[in-house]
Amino acid sequence: MDNLALSMGNALLGNPDHAAGIEVQTFPMRLTTTQPHLVAVTGAASAFLDGTPLPPCWVMRLEPGQDLVLKRPTTGARSYITVAGGIDVPLVLGSRASDLRNGLGGHEGRDLRDGDLLPVGPAPHSTGAQDFGAQPPDETLAFTSASDFLDIRVVPGPEHGVFTAAAQAAFWQDDWLVSTMADRMGMRLSGEKLTLAQPTELRSGGILPGVVQVPPSGDPLIQLRDANSAGGYPRLGVVIQADMWRAGQARPGTRIRFHRVTTAQAIAARNEQRDLVAALRRDVARYAELPGFTR
Amino acid sequence: MNSHDPVSDCPHIAQFGEAALVLDAPGAMDLGAQQRIWALDAALKEQPGIVETGLGMANLLVSFDPDLWQAEALADWLHDAWVRLPPLAIEGRVWEFPVIYGGERGPDLPFVATHAGVTLEEAARMHAARDYIIFAPSVTPGFGYLYGVDPALVLPRKKVPVMVPEPGTVSIGGVQATIGMTPGPSGWYTLGYTTRFRHPFDPHAEPPLQVAVGDRIRFVIEKVLPC
Known part of the structure; x- marks a missing residue:
């Protein structure tokens, strides 16, 4: 869901960007290890090592006998645990991701349970650097959210013009409340009912994570990472790729404001985010070579 | 054209x-x-x-x-x-499914028959008379979006979706037909179920999906039950 947190965790550890990590959205969660591992916790800040709170986006060495505990974060919905070498579950259809709806991939195609033992892949060459972190992305990216709101940038979708002028105005100007119908597949928002200028029956077609659809109920629905691959509801907008991680941190009760941007602005934001992760990789490599951090 | x-x-x-x-x-x-x-x-x-x-x-x-x-x-x-580009004609395989129409697992057959102005048997015959072509993959791995519903059986989708519990359910929605894969809410009209349901998807098989775009699905009437 928070793809930026997973990327940052992998960058902090020198893992390839596609290495698998653990997404934690049910708290508290306690993790121990049978062997020493370099571990990063990113995303919503929630981590305690043997009872001591850790800074956000932090890398530590987890030794056997130590307890890493993730407690319910005060802001955000999901934390990410990455390990040097990645979680080495088997590839299914080319991916280590969990597809919970179809029971595929990940660890036995299901949510993790108490007592699960996860395999870790061979760690990338490490200088032994540990106990360092990165600035959380909200502090470094040009576009940030106000404290009481989740600000999300959206490009108008293929059926934007099919909605009434009042519905279009409400979408861009109102606050939207994340309802309790929110999971990895998508989240339904509540607010003004959005109506079409005339009834429209669309042919079923491909959709992507980030699309804002409006079913006949009038409540917009944002498809998230486990989005349906096809659908037939009018597509009012599409969340820009660079803000999907923010949407992935929303929880029921979060208030969202949408900001209309152009595709050029969306691509610039995507590049900024990519540069941030690349710079983090470079900084980590440089930091790890400093004298005094090599064991 | x-x-x-x-x-x-x-x-x-x-x-x-x-x-x-x-x-x-x-x-x-x-x-x-x-x-x-x-x-x-x-x-x-x-x-x-x-x-x-x-x-x-x-x-x-x-x-x-x-x-x-x-x-x-x-x-x-x-x-x-x-x-x-010239159109791409795909000579797909043909898959046959015997269907029990109507009854508890085909609760919408009477409504669809009434709409078409025909008996239950005739509605089932109209549905089974045509081959349905897999036009596109659907949301969950399965038989995909099937095209070819008889125009007389075409209805707009239900306003309020209802739960369709069992896999193997045979239904139509607009010009599309489908064989249900997973339980869930659906706005389509359930006409019956196939007695030869086998999931066409196995992630460890090669290819993982047994059916392909362009394949044809043929329904064969096994029985028509009163509702």
Whole structure:
């Protein structure tokens, strides 16, 4: 869901960007290890090592006998645990991701349970650097959210013009409340009912994570990472790729404001985010070579 | 078909976020239009910088790498390819499914029959008389979106979806037909169920999906139950 947190965790550890990590959205969660591992916790800040709170986006060495505990974060919905070498579950259809709806991939195609033992892949060459972190992305990216709101940038979708002028105005100007119908597949928002200028029956077609659809109920629905691959509801907008991680941190009760941007602005934001992760990789490599951090 | 009229043959292309376009075929949704969508899809698979395509019913979602494509250039390419490419006819396999129509597991058969002004048996015959072609993959791995419903049986989808519990349910929605894969809410009309349901998807098999776009699904009446 928070793809930026997973990327940052992998960058902090020198893992390839596609290495698998653990997404934690049910708290508290306690993790121990049978062997020493370099571990990063990113995303919503929630981590305690043997009872001591850790800074956000932090890398530590987890030794056997130590307890890493993730407690319910005060802001955000999901934390990410990455390990040097990645979680080495088997590839299914080319991916280590969990597809919970179809029971595929990940660890036995299901949510993790108490007592699960996860395999870790061979760690990338490490200088032994540990106990360092990165600035959380909200502090470094040009576009940030106000404290009481989740600000999300959206490009108008293929059926934007099919909605009434009042519905279009409400979408861009109102606050939207994340309802309790929110999971990895998508989240339904509540607010003004959005109506079409005339009834429209669309042919079923491909959709992507980030699309804002409006079913006949009038409540917009944002498809998230486990989005349906096809659908037939009018597509009012599409969340820009660079803000999907923010949407992935929303929880029921979060208030969202949408900001209309152009595709050029969306691509610039995507590049900024990519540069941030690349710079983090470079900084980590440089930091790890400093004298005094090599064991 | 107006395929040689440059004005009415123009597909509608819209931006779908910053890294995708969606193309809608002009005119009616039929096999001819879908074969042109298939041709476009096959040609895009050979193009560098195309991340993924999503086949729909007479439409195609095209995800691209913004480092390699500008949306305007890709839209031009799609327009040109639409006009240039011959339709792609796929000679697929035929899959037969015996169906028990009506009864508890075909609760919408009477409504559909009444709408068409025919008996339950006739409605079942009309449904089983045609081959349905897999036009596009559906949301969950399965038989996909099937095209070919008899125009007399075409109804708008239900306003309020109802739960359809069992896999193997045979239903229609608009011009589309389907065999249900997973329990869930559906706005389609349930006509019956197949007694020979086998899930066509196995992630560890090669290929993982036994059926393919272009294959034909044939329903055979096993029984028609009163409702």
